[in-house]
Amino acid sequence: MPADVNVPVLIGAVPLLTVTSLTLNEGYQVARIAGSKLAQLVSPTARTISVEAVLVGRTRLIIKKGLEAMALTSRALAPATAPLMNLTGLPVVCGMTISLDMQITSLRFTQSNQKRDALDVSISLEQVPRSTLTAVLGEALDVALAAGIAAVPSVSGMVPARRQLGGLL
Known part of the structure; x- marks a missing residue:
């Protein structure tokens, strides 16, 4: 994939084209194992995603309203607005993860004098699995x-580890 291609982060049906961090x-x-000093990991307990993005252009307020609708749908109106929301939450698709069953827990929009034609947005999401099937599907x-990312050549502006460590690798 060329380095100048901007791959959006999808939160439900809303694409975020200018994500600054995720x-x-x-x-x-x-x-703890009873009667022992040993402990073991039992299960994953929480998955949260935080997204910082900039909404730019004439569609910035439409994207803002889309995010607000996704937050409202994922919290309060799931059964009434979309029958499939009873089975699964919001999918989040990005270059780092595909996470199903997410819910928006916080939205923060900021507009400043320096960026009058843009909105900074901060989004917090938490995974709330609705069924074992969607949890397994999400992990798959x-x-x-x-596996797909590992197979694609990467173009990174970062210094290769070989050069960082002075050729020790």
Whole structure:
């Protein structure tokens, strides 16, 4: 893929074309084994995604309204607005992950004098699995994304590790 191609982040049906950062947090539950000093990871407990983006151009307010509608749908109106929302939450598709069953927990829009024709947006999402099937499907899609990304040549402006470590690798 050429370096100048901008791949959007999709939150439900809303494409974010100018994402400045995306953070994926995953938490895991640790359980102590009775009568022992040992512990083991029992299950993943939380997956959250934070997205920082800039909404630019004449469609910025339409995208803002789309995000607000996704947040409202994912929190309160799922059964009434879309029957499929009973089965799955909002999908988030980006270059790092494909996560199903996400819900928008926070939206923050900022407009400044420096960027009058743009809105900064901060979005927080949390995974709320609705069924085992969608959880397994989401993980399968995430693995497929990882395998696909590994197969595609990467064009990065970062210094190769070989040069960073002075040829030690």
